[in-house]
Amino acid sequence: MKSEMSGAKIVVLSGSGISAESGLPTFRDANGLWRNYRWEEVASPEGWKKNPGLVLEFYNERREKAWNATPNAAHIAIGKLEKYYDVVVITQNVDELHERGGSTNVIHVHGNLAFARSTINPSLRYRIEGNPIILGQTGEDGSQLRPDVVWFGEEVMDLEECRFHVAGANKVLVVGTSLAVYPVASLVHFANPEAEKVLVALQMDTIPFGFTFFQGPASVIVPTLVERWIK
Ligand code: BV8
Numbered sequence: 001m002k003s004e005m006s007g008a009k010i011v012v013l014s015g016s017g018i019s020a021e022s023g024l025p026t027f028r029d030a031n032g033l034w035r036n037y038r039w040e041e042v043a044s045p046e047g048w049k050k051n052p053g054l055v056l057e058f059y060n061e062r063r064e065k066a067w068n069a070t071p072n073a074a075h076i077a078i079g080k081l082e083k084y085y086d087v088v089v090i091t092q093n094v095d096e097l098h099e100r101g102g103s104t105n106v107i108h109v110h111g112n113l114a115f116a117r118s119t120i121n122p123s124l125r126y127r128i129e130g131n132p133i134i135l136g137q138t139g140e141d142g143s144q145l146r147p148d149v150v151w152f153g154e155e156v157m158d159l160e161e162c163r164f165h166v167a168g169a170n171k172v173l174v175v176g177t178s179l180a181v182y183p184v185a186s187l188v189h190f191a192n193p194e195a196e197k198v199l200v201a202l203q204m205d206t207i208p209f210g211f212t213f214f215q216g217p218a219s220v221i222v223p224t225l226v227e228r229w230i231k
Contacts, residue, residue: 009086010188010229012078013187015153017176021219025061028178029202033062035161039067044152049114049212050120052144053135059147060132066095067130074175075101077226080088088165091191092184094149109156109184111149113129120145133175156183166190173225174211175200198225 016026026032033214034118041047042058071079079102081087089098089106094113099107118124118139126139137145141208150156162184166172172191178201179185191197197211200221215220 003131007086008170008175009056009088009165009168010171010173011165012087012091013166013172013174013177013184014038014089014091014093014098015177015179016093016174017178017231018091019069019072019093019095019217020176021072021217022072022095022097024066024095024097026068026176026179028090039152043156048146048151052146055147056133056135059113060077062094063128064096064130069085069095069097071097071101071172072219075103075224077101077223078173079103081226081229085171087199088169090162090165090184090187092181094147105156107162109158109162110148111157113147113149116145117148119146122148131218137213148173159187161189162187164231166211167192169195171196171198172211173198173200173222174208175222177201178205187214200225 012126019020020026030033035177037058042055045217048055075097078089082104087105089103091098091106091108092110094111096114113128114127116128117126118145119136120141124139124141133145141147166187167190170194193210199211200214200218204213
C-alpha cells in the first residue's frame with residue numbers, strides 16, 4: 001500500500017560501488033577489475049573475437065561470485081522505497097542484488113550476468129543464473145553463447161526510456177558509480193533542476209551540477225537517506 005507520498009517518483013542510478021560491500025569488485029577502485037584485466041581483452045567485441053575463452057572465463061568467475069553474493073543494506077533500503085514511492089532502478093551492474101534486495105523495477109543498462117545470449121541475435125537470451133558458459137555451447141541459432149552484457153563499443157540498453165525516467169523524477173539518487181562510462185553517465189544531466197539530487201560514493205572526481213555529495217559507504221548512507229525520505 002503506497003503512503004500519501006505515492007505519485008512522487010524516485011529514480012536510482014547505481015554502479016558497482018553499491019555491490020562492493022556485498023563482496024563484488026568495482027572497476028576503477030584500487031583493487032578494481034580493471035587493475036587485473038584489460039577491458040579491451042575481456043569487455044569488448046575485439047577481445048571476444050581474439051580470445052573468447054578468456055572472455056568466458058572472466059565472466060564465468062564474476063557470474064558465480066555475483067550469484068552467491070547477498071544484497072547489502074543499501075540494496076534493501078532501495079527495495080523498501082517501493083512501499084512509499086514509484087521507484088525505477090537504473091543499474092550499470094550486471095548482478096541481481098537490487099532484485100534480491102526487493103526492487104521490482106530494475107533496468108540493466110549494461111546487461112545481466114544471469115543471462116547468456118546468441119552472438120548473432122541479441123534478443124535470443126537464455127537465463128543461466130550462476131552457471132558458466134562453455135566454449136562450444138550454442139543457442140538455438142547454432143551460434144556460440146556469450147554473456148548478455150554490453151561491452152565497450154556496443155549499444156547500451158533502454159537509454160531513451162532511462163532519460164524519460166530521470167527527467168520525470170522528484171528525487172534522483174546516484175550511488176556507487178564514478179560516472180566514467182558513457183552514455184549512461186550523461187543521464188544525470190536529464191534530472192529536473194527542481195528535483196532533489198543526491199550522490200553517494202566513497203570518493204568522486206567530479207560532482208554533477210546540482211547534486212549533493214554524501215561521501216561514505218552505500219550500506220551506511222543509503223539507509224539513512226531512505227529513512228529520511230519515508231518519514
Ligand atoms: C557505446 C560491461 C557506442 C558489463 C561495461 C574510447 C574507446 C572505446 C569506447 C569509448 C572511448 N571513449 C568513450 C567511449 C565510449 C565508452 C566509454 O564510455 N568509455 C569510457 C571508459 C571512457 N562507452 C561505451 O563503449 C558504451 N557503448 O558508447 O557504444 C554505440 C552507439 C550506438 C550503436 C553502437 C555503439 C558501452 C559502455 C558499457 C561498457 N560495459 N561493463 C560488465 O562487465 O560489468 S562498463 C563498466 O563500467 C560496468 O558496466 C560499470 O558499471 C561501468 C561503470 O563503472 P562503475 O560502476 O561506476 O564502477 P567504478 O569502479 O568506475 O566506480 C565505482 C564507484 O563506486 C566509485 O565512485 C567509488 O567511490 C564507489 N564506491 C566503491 N565502493 C563503495 C562506493 N560507493 C559507496 N559505497 C561503497 N562501499
